[in-house]
Amino acid sequence: MFDQLTVIGVGLIGGSVARAARHFGLCQRIIGYGRSADIQNLEKAKELGVIDDYSLSLEHAVKNADCVLIATPVASLLDIFAALKPYWSQQTIYTDVGSTKGSVVKAAEQVFGTVPTNFVPAHPIAGAEQSGVEAALYDLFLNRRLIITPLENTQPSAVTQVKSLWEGCGSLVSFMDVQHHDAVLAATSHLPHLLAFALVNMLGHKDEQSEIFKYAAGGFRDFTRIASSDPAMWRDICSANKSEIIPLLQQTKAQLDALQQLLEQDDSQQILNLFAYANTARQRFLTQFEGNMSKSITFQVLPGGKLQGEARVPGDKSMSHRSIMLGSLADGVTHVKGFLEAEDALATLQAFRDMGVEIEGPVDGCLTIHGVGKHGLKAPKNDLYLGNSGTSMRLLSGLLAGQPFNSVLTGDKSLSGRPMKRVTGPLTSMGAEIKTTELGTAPLHITGKAGHLTGINYIMPMASAQVKSCLLLAGMYAEGNTSVTEPAPTRDHTERMLSGFSYPVTVEGSKVTINANGQLTASDIDVPSDISSAAFFLVGASIAPGSDLLLKHVGINPTRTGVIDILRLMGANIEVLNEREVGGEPVADLHVVYSPLKGIDIPEHLVPLAIDEFPVLFVAAACAEGQTRLSGAEELRVKESDRIQVMADGLQILGVDAQPTADGMVIQGGSIGGGVVISHGDHRIAMSFSIAGLRATAPITVLDCANVNTSFPEFKDLVKRLGLDLTCEEA
Numbered sequence: 001m002f003d004q005l006t007v008i009g010v011g012l013i014g015g016s017v018a019r020a021a022r023h024f025g026l027c028q029r030i031i032g033y034g035r036s037a038d039i040q041n042l043e044k045a046k047e048l049g050v051i052d053d054y055s056l057s058l059e060h061a062v063k064n065a066d067c068v069l070i071a072t073p074v075a076s077l078l079d080i081f082a083a084l085k086p087y088w089s090q091q092t093i094y095t096d097v098g099s100t101k102g103s104v105v106k107a108a109e110q111v112f113g114t115v116p117t118n119f120v121p122a123h124p125i126a127g128a129e130q131s132g133v134e135a136a137l138y139d140l141f142l143n144r145r146l147i148i149t150p151l152e153n154t155q156p157s158a159v160t161q162v163k164s165l166w167e168g169c170g171s172l173v174s175f176m177d178v179q180h181h182d183a184v185l186a187a188t189s190h191l192p193h194l195l196a197f198a199l200v201n202m203l204g205h206k207d208e209q210s211e212i213f214k215y216a217a218g219g220f221r222d223f224t225r226i227a228s229s230d231p232a233m234w235r236d237i238c239s240a241n242k243s244e245i246i247p248l249l250q251q252t253k254a255q256l257d258a259l260q261q262l263l264e265q266d267d268s269q270q271i272l273n274l275f276a277y278a279n280t281a282r283q284r285f286l287t288q289f290e291g292n293m294s295k296s297i298t299f300q301v302l303p304g305g306k307l308q309g310e311a312r313v314p315g316d317k318s319m320s321h322r323s324i325m326l327g328s329l330a331d332g333v334t335h336v337k338g339f340l341e342a343e344d345a346l347a348t349l350q351a352f353r354d355m356g357v358e359i360e361g362p363v364d365g366c367l368t369i370h371g372v373g374k375h376g377l378k379a380p381k382n383d384l385y386l387g388n389s390g391t392s393m394r395l396l397s398g399l400l401a402g403q404p405f406n407s408v409l410t411g412d413k414s415l416s417g418r419p420m421k422r423v424t425g426p427l428t429s430m431g432a433e434i435k436t437t438e439l440g441t442a443p444l445h446i447t448g449k450a451g452h453l454t455g456i457n458y459i460m461p462m463a464s465a466q467v468k469s470c471l472l473l474a475g476m477y478a479e480g481n482t483s484v485t486e487p488a489p490t491r492d493h494t495e496r497m498l499s500g501f502s503y504p505v506t507v508e509g510s511k512v513t514i515n516a517n518g519q520l521t522a523s524d525i526d527v528p529s530d531i532s533s534a535a536f537f538l539v540g541a542s543i544a545p546g547s548d549l550l551l552k553h554v555g556i557n558p559t560r561t562g563v564i565d566i567l568r569l570m571g572a573n574i575e576v577l578n579e580r581e582v583g584g585e586p587v588a589d590l591h592v593v594y595s596p597l598k599g600i601d602i603p604e605h606l607v608p609l610a611i612d613e614f615p616v617l618f619v620a621a622a623c624a625e626g627q628t629r630l631s632g633a634e635e636l637r638v639k640e641s642d643r644i645q646v647m648a649d650g651l652q653i654l655g656v657d658a659q660p661t662a663d664g665m666v667i668q669g670g671s672i673g674g675g676v677v678i679s680h681g682d683h684r685i686a687m688s689f690s691i692a693g694l695r696a697t698a699p700i701t702v703l704d705c706a707n708v709n710t711s712f713p714e715f716k717d718l719v720k721r722l723g724l725d726l727t728c729e730e731a
């Protein structure tokens with residue numbers, strides 16, 4: 001990229017850029033610059049091969065540079081710019097690494113009048129507690145964020161070159177304006193450092209300090225790690241960005257005061273609510289922001305075992321989403337029990353919090369939703385990030401189309417590849433304004449059209465509960481009737497829950513109709529266990545000799561029980577016990593005992609009723625005697641992964657004769673071998689191949705299993721307790 005890179009300030013960050021530039025072949029020659037007091041450090045940098053040479057003369061150091069990287073503390077930038085001014089060249093690109101951008105821009109303005117157009121302010125979000133060139137690493141920036149804060153007059157070509165430099169070092173580059181950068185960093189970095197310094201300072205001055213440090217365990221260590229950072233550097237950063245930091249300190253004080261008061265009043269419920277909120281917020285943060293960088297999870301499954309005992313699998317995902325949506329839009333307070341505390345449902349929960357709804361919990365699956373009424377949502381301040389959850393995105397698109405504010409819906413890589421035209425198409429006919437990518441995928445930019453939607457009569461081309469529910473939610477804000485006719489029955493939780501909240505909705509055969517003349521009245525919800533999660537155990541116990549399992553309190557809504565019907569047709573021994581109705585939904589305990597399975601042609605009418613269970617049903621088919629054929633299931637190709645292709649590939653790796661077709665699969669049952677399969681980030685694929693281990697003849701390794709947390713975080717512990725030899729490895 002560059003012939004010569006000059007690094008001003010060869011410490012941890014400057015040295016690491018130099019190491020990365022060399023390692024990734026981004027320049028021919030690296031020259032360091034420092035003051036005469038830094039000579040030992042520069043010698044060391046040369047000796048370590050971090051730089052090729054150095055100069056104590058700035059003129060000399062920058063003379064032939066294509067790129068000059070300023071990596072000195074933020075407080076020194078005024079002096080550095082002043083020293084550089086006589087040698088500033090239009091042929092060179094200048095950039096920096098300062099943690100505060102407002103102060104850097106101000107320093108440049110002071111020296112040059114206006115910021116030179118070939119100076120590109122940038123900030124790598126990476127560092128270490130150690131400082132100095134000895135600590136420099138070529139991979140310090142790998143998969144780390146790098147923020148460029150160009151100004152209006154910054155040359156686009158200079159921005160492009162700086163972007164390429166950092167991408168070349170492995171960084172994930174994003175752009176922000178200067179003020180936004182400083183506000184974000186004040187909250188995410190500067191305030192936490194300040195709090196860590198303050199806490200250690202306070203405890204360190206106490207008389208019993210030796211006691212405190214002697215017995216300080218994980219919590220203290222984790223919380224205060226960053227107080228080991230360079231004090232002078234942090235003094236400079238905090239004073240450079242004090243205008244953003246001081247308001248945050250005030251808010252922190254208010255939060256601590258509130259906590260103190262709750263303790264004094266023994267208000268344990270509010271304390272629990274506060275902690276639970278923080279706990280979910282952090283969990284969400286880890287998925288959203290560290291998703292790509294987080295540890296990869298591998299399931300190692302040893303062959304054999306049987307499933308025995310009793311279990312209650314977590315709450316139904318579809319109903320959990322809807323409980324948040326309708327509870328938020330209701331008048332009054334809704335209490336939810338059995339809520340699924342997994343990433344997908346939590347994404348919906350967070351989206352409604354972002355739209356101003358107060359939701360307490362979840363604590364042990366219990367939530368209290370303070371409904372804001374049908375017209376009470378507030379504009380979210382940021383994009384609504386919905387992770388992996390198709391249900392959140394598709395249902396929200398309908399609801400948000402008729403709001404008096406604009407919104408943007410984003411998701412992870414898998415969700416960003418899934419078709420959204422199926423909802424934006426009919427919504428547009430209702431008068432909605434939603435922009436997708438050219439491919440018809442997220443992000444969705446929704447212009448709120450409150451008062452301008454008109455009902456339609458929509459005949460759905462595919463059997464999709466998400467599309468149906470999306471249009472019903474939009475219909476609550478449209479003039480006239482909105483009707484949706486489905487080609488085959490799909491899950492009807494939205495219709496049932498609307499009725500449970502006293503919202504008028506009529507169902508005539510395959511046609512559901514709604515209009516805007518209704519209000520939602522808060523109603524408590526008891527979410528049963530998810531039959532889609534129970535399915536892994538229904539199949540596991542059916543294929544593993546000696547199994548005998550009782551699954552308690554499972555939702556058996558007739559639009560969801562296709563998996564029981566299909567397994568029974570294959571010869572499974574499943575009893576439905578203790579049938580009852582809970583909150584408008586049928587529930588039962590399912591008793592499943594091992595029974596040899598045989599291959600079948602799966603009746604097409606059962607496909608939408610078992611749509612999420614096919615990955616594990618393919619495993620059942622692989623263990624059955626004879627051939628199993630599935631057709632009419634092209635929808636499987638657009639789930640969290642292409643479930644036809646991904647399952648066929650994995651089964652073939654395990655030695656199963658599985659032939660994918662356009663709309664299904666043909667599987668020759670027999671035996672399952674061992675091998676390494678990939679989930680392609682799809683939770684149900686990961687769990688299905690783990691279950692296959694019960695009948696495998698050799699160990700199965702399932703790669704890429706972090707996504708199990710989207711629907712069933714307890715899976716690995718539960719399946720182990722019931723009898724599968726599964727270990728979870730993080731790398």
Ligand code: S3P
Binds near residue numbers: 463491611
């Ligand atoms: C769901 C509907 C189904 C299903 C998904 C959940 C819902 O999707 O696969 O897991 O909660 O409405 P489609 O509507 O795309 O079939």
